[in-house]
Amino acid sequence: xxxxxxxxxxxxxxxxxxxxxxxxxxxxxxxxxxxxxxxxxxxxxxxxxxxxxxxxxxxxxxxxxxxxxxxxxxxxxxxxxxxxxxxxxxxxxxxxxxxxxxxxxxxxxxxxxxxxxxxxxxxxxxxxxxxxxxxxxxxxxxxxxxxxxxxxxxxxxxxxxxxxxxxxxxxxxxxxxxxxxxxxxxxxxxxxxxxxxxxxxxxxxxxxxxxxxxxxxxxxxxxxxxxxxxxxxxxxxxxxxxxxxxxxxxxxxxxxx
Amino acid sequence: xxxxxxxxxxxxxxxxxxxxxxxxxxxxxxxxxxxxxxxxxxxxxxxxxxxxxxxxxxxxxxxxxxxxxxxxxxxxxxxxxxxxxxxxxxxxxxxxxxxxxxxxxxxxxxxxxxxxxxxxxxxxxxxxxxxxxxxxxxxxxxxxxxxxxxxxxxxxxxxxxxxxxxxxxxxxxxxxxxxxxxxxxxxxxxxxxxxxxxxxxxxxxxxxxxxxxxxxxxxxxxxxxxxxxxxxxxxxxxxxxxxxxxxxxxxxxxxxxxxxxxxxxxxxxxxxxxxxxxxxxxxxxxxxxxxxxxxxxxxxxxxxxxxxxxxxxxxxxxxxxxxxxxxxx
Numbered sequence: 001x002x003x004x005x006x007x008x009x010x011x012x013x014x015x016x017x018x019x020x021x022x023x024x025x026x027x028x029x030x031x032x033x034x035x036x037x038x039x040x041x042x043x044x045x046x047x048x049x050x051x052x053x054x055x056x057x058x059x060x061x062x063x064x065x066x067x068x069x070x071x072x073x074x075x076x077x078x079x080x081x082x083x084x085x086x087x088x089x090x091x092x093x094x095x096x097x098x099x100x101x102x103x104x105x106x107x108x109x110x111x112x113x114x115x116x117x118x119x120x121x122x123x124x125x126x127x128x129x130x131x132x133x134x135x136x137x138x139x140x141x142x143x144x145x146x147x148x149x150x151x152x153x154x155x156x157x158x159x160x161x162x163x164x165x166x167x168x169x170x171x172x173x174x175x176x177x178x179x180x181x182x183x184x185x186x187x188x189x190x191x192x193x194x195x196x197x198x199x200x201x202x203x204x205x206x207x208x209x210x211x212x213x214x215x216x217x218x219x220x221x222x223x224x225x226x227x228x229x230x231x232x233x234x235x236x237x238x239x240x241x242x243x244x245x246x247x248x249x250x251x252x253x254x255x256x257x
Numbered sequence: 258x259x260x261x262x263x264x265x266x267x268x269x270x271x272x273x274x275x276x277x278x279x280x281x282x283x284x285x286x287x288x289x290x291x292x293x294x295x296x297x298x299x300x301x302x303x304x305x306x307x308x309x310x311x312x313x314x315x316x317x318x319x320x321x322x323x324x325x326x327x328x329x330x331x332x333x334x335x336x337x338x339x340x341x342x343x344x345x346x347x348x349x350x351x352x353x354x355x356x357x358x359x360x361x362x363x364x365x366x367x368x369x370x371x372x373x374x375x376x377x378x379x380x381x382x383x384x385x386x387x388x389x390x391x392x393x394x395x396x397x398x399x400x401x402x403x404x405x406x407x408x409x410x411x412x413x414x415x416x417x418x419x420x421x422x423x424x425x426x427x428x429x430x431x432x433x434x435x436x437x438x439x440x441x442x443x444x445x446x447x448x449x450x451x452x453x454x455x456x457x458x459x460x461x462x463x464x465x466x467x468x469x470x471x472x473x474x475x476x477x478x479x480x481x482x483x484x485x486x487x488x489x490x491x492x493x494x495x496x497x498x499x500x501x502x503x504x505x506x507x508x509x510x511x512x513x514x515x516x517x518x519x520x521x522x523x524x525x526x527x528x529x530x531x532x533x534x535x536x537x538x539x540x541x542x543x544x545x546x547x548x549x550x551x552x553x554x555x556x557x558x559x560x561x562x563x564x565x566x567x568x569x570x571x572x573x574x575x576x577x578x579x580x581x582x583x584x585x586x
Contacts (some may be wrong), residue, residue: 019371020384022412093367094331096360099384100352217498250334253272 003238004106008099013111020115025210027116034070035121041066056189061217064131068213069184071124072143079113086161086252101245102238103135105158109151128216139216143209145230150208152237153178159241162248183210204233263306263329268338270299270324270492287291292548298324300492302338308435309466311459312477313500322472325489326440327376329470330360340428343435352546356385359429363441366421368413368429374424378431385432392431399427403457419450426454430461436468437461443478455481476571486570488577496577501572507573511547512566514539517558524557526550536561 020027042063049059056066082105085091092102128136134179157174161167179185182205188196189210198204207230214220298321306312316322326341327333331347331354335514338532340347345354368377375396382392394445398405403423407418416424422442429437439458443451455478461467471482479500479558488496496503512531515538524538528550531539542550547565556562 005383007383010378011376011383015369015372015376015380018376021368022371088366093362093365094328095332095351096355096358097381097384098352098356098386208511253333 003103005103006102009107009110012107012115016108016111016115025168027119030116031120034073037070037185038063038066041070054190055186060131062187064128065095065187065213067127068139068216069209070145071104071120072117072209073179073184074113074117074147074150076109076112076151076154078108079158079175082108083167086158087166095249100242101249102155102241103127103202105155105241106151109154110147113147113151119124132216132218132254134218135218138214138222139214142215142222142226142230144211145227145234148213148234149181149204149230149237152234152241153208155241156237156244159244159248162245162252178205178208181205182208183213186209187213189212189214204237207233260307261305262343263470264309264339264341265305265325266303266331266339268299268302268325268328268335268340269343270321270328270333271296271336272298293420298492299335300327302489302492302494304487304494304497305378306468306470308468310463310485311462311469311483313483313486314357314470314472314489314534314561315471315474315476315479315486315550315574317582320489321492322489323440325491326438326470326472330358330438331355348425356432357435359432359434359437361425361429361437361439361442363422363444365438366413366425368421368424373410373412374421375414377427378409378424381428381431387432394519395431396427397411399430402460417450417453419446422446422450424455426457433465436470439469439471439473441473442471443473445536451475451478458482465573476569476574480570488574490578504567504573507576508544508568508571510541510543511566512539512568513542513550513554513568514562514564515554515558515560519559520557521559522557524553524568540556 023235045059045066048054049062054062082091082228091101094101125136125140125165130140157171157178160171160174164170179187181199181203185211188206191199200210211220211226215222221228261300267581270294273293276294276298277331278287278292287381302321302325309543313320314325324333327395329342329347331351334348343354343357347354359398364478365380366373369380378396379389379392382389387395397406397409400423405420405423405427408420408424413424426439426442437458443454446454459482462469462568469482471478473479484499486496486498486500487494517536517538526540528542531541551563551565554560
């Protein structure tokens with residue numbers, strides 16, 4: 001069976017979009033919240049810059065960084081939904097269909113991203129091109145590769161539930177670590193050197209937000225090396241996910257009817 | 258054996274469940290290191306099912322019937338023993354195997370709640386690689402047959418339980434499975450919806466030779482749909498055979514109903530009475546006393562109507578559960 005079946009993805013996307021269209025207020029509230037958070041960061045960083053300088057950034061640059069990161073943040077509700085389905089057993093509806101679980105997780109994640117983040121994606125792109133020029137376009141394209149990395153990372157987080165059952169506290173902690181390590185709270189080049197090396201050179205999370213944001217800002221150029229790094233991490237995470245799901249299913253015990 | 262679609266041999270399934278600790282320190286330790294104990298759900302289970310059979314798989318709550326079904330559809334591997342369905346290991350060869358089976362879990366919906374069922378059916382068509390046009394033809398045909406065609410565009414949340422279940426069954430049949438597993442498909446349904454579903458499943462079985470495995474607590478479903486019944490208790494098979502034979506094996510009495518105008522003489526008996534009211538008497542009569550009792554009834558009552566009936570399957574199964582009589586073939 002092929003790894004990616006476009007027609008199946010299209011159907012998951014269409015389902016997600018139709019469900020989402022039933023509750024349009026959720027979308028406007030989420031959009032409002034993203035940009036409200038940006039306002040809070042604006043006040044905070046204005047205060048920081050009024051007291052002194054920050055290496056690598058000026059105020060407008062840091063605000064554009066947060067526009068990118070907060071506007072495109074995907075705190076996936078699909079993670080919560082699928083985790084819940086593993087715990088309460090409704091995931092078995094997917095186990096008995098002709099679809100592998102990793103394929104199912106990925107379609108759910110991608111359709112969730114495109115439904116929730118397509119409008120903010122174009123807002124960030126237009127604002128980015130207006131202020132930063134063509135680097136914004138490259139940043140957005142690299143960000144799409146980062147989304148695949150992010151979805152695979154979150155799928156691994158979901159798969160933990162096969163072992164831990166009800167683990168919302170653990171999941172919440174790991175989720176926060178992922179957001180922090182991806183540059184979602186603070187740019188990684190403002191971290192102490194040890195953490196910068198660890199997070200940028202050895203872990204994949206930076207590929208989700210930090211690297212695309214730096215390309216967006218024009219601080220990093222898109223290179224063959226960067227693209228290969230993305231592709232290798234995507235391949236590695238996919239293979240790990242396949243292995244983990246296989247082991248998880250063997251471990252999965254959901255008693256009762 | 259040739260022609261077997263499902264073969265289960267000496268299957269055992271053991272789950273790990275958390276063991277409660279007693280006392281403060283053991284409880285504290287249990288937070289970090291979970292104590293676990295075994296729970297044997299299935300014990301030395303063996304049976305085989307041939308193509309086109311209609312089999313009822315029944316047991317009390319917690320008897321292991323859902324666990325068996327979950328092993329047969331590839332959700333759990335057995336702890337030991339062999340399961341072969343359509344010549345495949347359901348767990349190890351899951352993706353190759355599930356394309357030929359249909360599964361309906363009565364208490365777990367596969368339809369997306371907020372949108373119309375036709376979109377969920379389109380998704381399942383894509384998953385099973387059914388061309389879009391053909392899929393519409395298939396589900397429209399099934400919907401017409403089950404009288405829910407007009408509901409294809411109505412959001413699932415606005416459908417009744419029976420209507421939802423009809424769409425669940427349609428979804429599980431779209432790819433023409435060779436075996437259908439139905440786990441409590443009529444749970445909570447009204448009489449009409451239940452009858453329509455049972456009739457539809459019978460038709461599918463007759464037309465396509467589809468094997469049907471039905472687990473339910475509703476013995477009427479089993480009696481109306483199945484030819485064979487497997488009864489499981491505490492993870493062990495306690496009966497496997499035709500429904501007719503289970504009746505023969507366990508029934509030593511008949512239900513007699515008398516509707517009468519007047520009682521001419523006092524009807525003396527020591528039978529168990531099911532119901533008694535003015536002009537109506539229903540009681541349980543042992544087979545060996547049947548002839549004498551009928552004569553006595555004719556003698557005692559001005560009879561308007563007299564019915565002599567076999568007990569229903571549910572009464573027999575209740576007796577089996579109570580007696581825990583082992584009558585394994």
